[in-house]
Amino acid sequence: MTKFRNVLRSASPILVALFFGGIVIAFTGGNPFKAYFYLFREAFLGTDHLRSTILSSTVLIFTSTSTAIGFRAGIFTLASEGAFVAGGLSAAVFGSQILNCNSFFGIILILGTSICTGLIVALIPAILKAYLDVDEVVTTLMFNFITLGIVTWLVQRFFIAPKQANSSTRFIEERYALSNNFLGIGISTGFVIGLLLVLVYKIFVDKSALGFDFKSLSFGRDFANLTGVNNRKVIITAMLLTGAISGLGGGVHLTGQIHRYVPGFSAGYGFTGLAIALLAKLRPMGLIVGSILFGALYSAGSTVQLYIKIPLDIVNILQGFLMIAAVVQLKSIRGHFLKLHKGNRSEEHTSELQSRVDISYAVFCLK
Numbered sequence: 001m002t003k004f005r006n007v008l009r010s011a012s013p014i015l016v017a018l019f020f021g022g023i024v025i026a027f028t029g030g031n032p033f034k035a036y037f038y039l040f041r042e043a044f045l046g047t048d049h050l051r052s053t054i055l056s057s058t059v060l061i062f063t064s065t066s067t068a069i070g071f072r073a074g075i076f077t078l079a080s081e082g083a084f085v086a087g088g089l090s091a092a093v094f095g096s097q098i099l100n101c102n103s104f105f106g107i108i109l110i111l112g113t114s115i116c117t118g119l120i121v122a123l124i125p126a127i128l129k130a131y132l133d134v135d136e137v138v139t140t141l142m143f144n145f146i147t148l149g150i151v152t153w154l155v156q157r158f159f160i161a162p163k164q165a166n167s168s169t170r171f172i173e174e175r176y177a178l179s180n181n182f183l184g185i186g187i188s189t190g191f192v193i194g195l196l197l198v199l200v201y202k203i204f205v206d207k208s209a210l211g212f213d214f215k216s217l218s219f220g221r222d223f224a225n226l227t228g229v230n231n232r233k234v235i236i237t238a239m240l241l242t243g244a245i246s247g248l249g250g251g252v253h254l255t256g257q258i259h260r261y262v263p264g265f266s267a268g269y270g271f272t273g274l275a276i277a278l279l280a281k282l283r284p285m286g287l288i289v290g291s292i293l294f295g296a297l298y299s300a301g302s303t304v305q306l307y308i309k310i311p312l313d314i315v316n317i318l319q320g321f322l323m324i325a326a327v328v329q330l331k332s333i334r335g336h337f338l339k340l341h342k343g344n345r346s347e348e349h350t351s352e353l354q355s356r357v358d359i360s361y362a363v364f365c366l367k
Contacts, residue, residue, distance in 0.1 A: 013279055013325030014293065021318045030308060038304045043296035047186060054191050055180065055257060057295025059084075061194035062249025063273025064291055065201050066242045068282045072205060073238035074218035075129070079140040081270025082147030083121040083243040087114035087250030089151050092261035093159055095172025095254070103175040110176055111251045118247020119240050121147050126239035130232040136239065144270070155261060169261040178256035190256035195288070197245065202284040214238060246270065275323050294319070 022032030043053045063080045070077040090113045098106050125143055128134035152167060161170045178189040205211045216224040217234045224231055249269070254261065272294060280286025301315030 013322065017318055017321035017325060020321050021314065024317055025314060035304070035308055035314070038308050039296070039300050042300035042303050049299070051180070051186060051188075052299040053292065053296045054187050055295075056298040057291040057293075058188055058190040058194050058256065059249055059253045059269050060273055060276055060291035060294055061191070061198060061287065062245055062252065063269045064276035064280065064287045065194075065197055065273075066245035066249065067270075067274045067277040068280070068287060069201065069214075069245065070238050070242040071277060071282055072211075072218060073214040073234055074220075075235060075238045075242075076137050077122075077125070077140045077239055077242050078137060078144065078270070078274070079122045079125060079239065079242050080246040080273050081266060081268070082140075082144035083118035083246035084250040084253075084270050085151055085266050086117045086121050086147050087247030088254045088258075088265050089154065089159075089169070089250075089261050090114050090117040090247075091251035091254040092169040092172060095176045096170040096260070098173065098176070106173070106176045107178065107255065110172075110255060111248060114247045114251025114254075115244045116247070118243040118245070118250070120243075121247070122239050122243025126236045126243075129239065130235040140239075151261075152263075159261075161260070167263050171260045172255060176255060177259055178252065180256065188256055190252040193248075193252055194291075197248075198284045198287055201287075205284075210234075210237065246273075272319075279322065279325060294322075 018036065022036070025032045025035050042049055044050055063084060066080045066083070067077070070079075091110050094110050094113050095106075098109065101109070121143065122140075125134075125136055125139040128139050129136045155167045155169060159169045161168055180188045182189045182192050205214070213224070213227075213229045213234045216227045216229045217231060217238075221231050224234070250266075253269075254265075258265070276287060276290035276294060280290045297315050297319060304314075
C-alpha cells in the first residue's frame with residue numbers, strides 16, 4: 001500500500017499536467033482523449049516513433065543527472081546549460097579536425113574533450129562557492145550567459161564553416177558519429193551511455209563514500225563538519241561533476257544527432273533537465289522516466305497536429321504545467337533544506353540559505 005502511494009505521489013504531477021492540458025484542449029474545441037491517444041501513438045507506437053522518442057530523451061538524461069548530482073550535495077547549481085553548449089562546441093571542433101584516428105578512440109577523445117570543457121565551465125563558480133561562499137545560483141546562471149557569448153564568438157571568429165550564412169561549424173568526420181542502432185537493437189548509442197550514466201549515479205549515491213559525503217553536506221556544513229567531511233572538496237567535486245556530465249551530454253548530442261554545432265544547439269535542455277530532476281525527486285529511475293516523458297513531448301508534438309485539431313502550442317502548454325509541478329517540488333525541497341538547517345545554524349545563515357533557495361526558485365519560474 002505504501003509503495004502504491006509513493007508511485008501515485010510521484011505520478012501526480014504528470015496526472016495534474018494532463019488534466020489541465022485536457023481542459024485547454026477541450027476549451028479550444030478539441031478532444032482531449034483523442035489528442036492524448038495521438039500523442040502516445042506518435043511517441044511510442046511503432047519502431048520509428050519509439051526511436052525518435054529515445055533520441056529526443058537522450059540529451060535530457062544527461063542534463064537531469066548533472067542537476068541531480070549537484071542537488072544531492074545541496075548545491076543549487078544552474079551550470080548545466082552553459083556546460084552542455086560548450087561541450088557540444090568542443091566535440092564539433094575536435095570531431096572535424098581529427099582526421100587520422102581509429103573511430104573508437106576518436107569518439108573517446110571527442111567525448112573526453114567535452115567532459116573537460118564542461119569541467120572548465122564549472123570550475124570558476126565552484127571555486128567561488130567553495131572558498132568565498134559566493135552564491136552558486138547567481139554565479140552559475142551568469143556564467144551560462146558568459147559561456148554562450150564566448151561560444152558564439154569562437155564559432156564566428158575561428159570555427160565557422162566556409163560559405164555558411166549562419167554561425168555553424170564544419171560537420172564532424174562521419175566515422176566519429178555515434179550509431180543510432182546500437183548492436184543492431186534499434187536504440188541510439190547515446191541513450192545506452194545515458195543509461196550507464198544513471199546506473200553509475202545510483203551506485204555513487206547509494207554505495208560510495210563520496211556519495212555519503214554529498215548527503216552529509218546536504219544536511220548543512222555544520223553537520224558535514226561533525227562527520228569529518230571536507231566541505232570545500234565536496235562542493236568543488238559536486239559542481240565539477242555537474243559541469244562534466246553536462247559537457248558529456250553536449251558531446252553525445254552533437255556526435256549522435258546534429259554532427260556539427262549550429263545556432264540553437266540547446267533548446268533549453270539544461271533548464272528542462274532541472275525540471276526533470278525535481279519531478280524525479282533526484283531518483284535514478286525517475287530521471288529516466290522523466291527524460292523519456294519530455295522526450296516524447298518533443299518528438300510527438302511536432303507531428304500530432306497533422307491528425308487532430310489541437311493548438312500548435314499544446315506541447316508547450318503541457319510542458320508548462322509540468323514545469324509548474326516541478327516548481328512545487330522545488331518549494332518542497334526548499335522547505336526540506338530550511339528544516340534541516342533550522343537549529344543547526346545561526347539565524348543569519350538560515351536567512352542566507354532561504355534567500356539562495358528563493359533565488360533558484362525565481363530563476364526556475366522565469367525559465
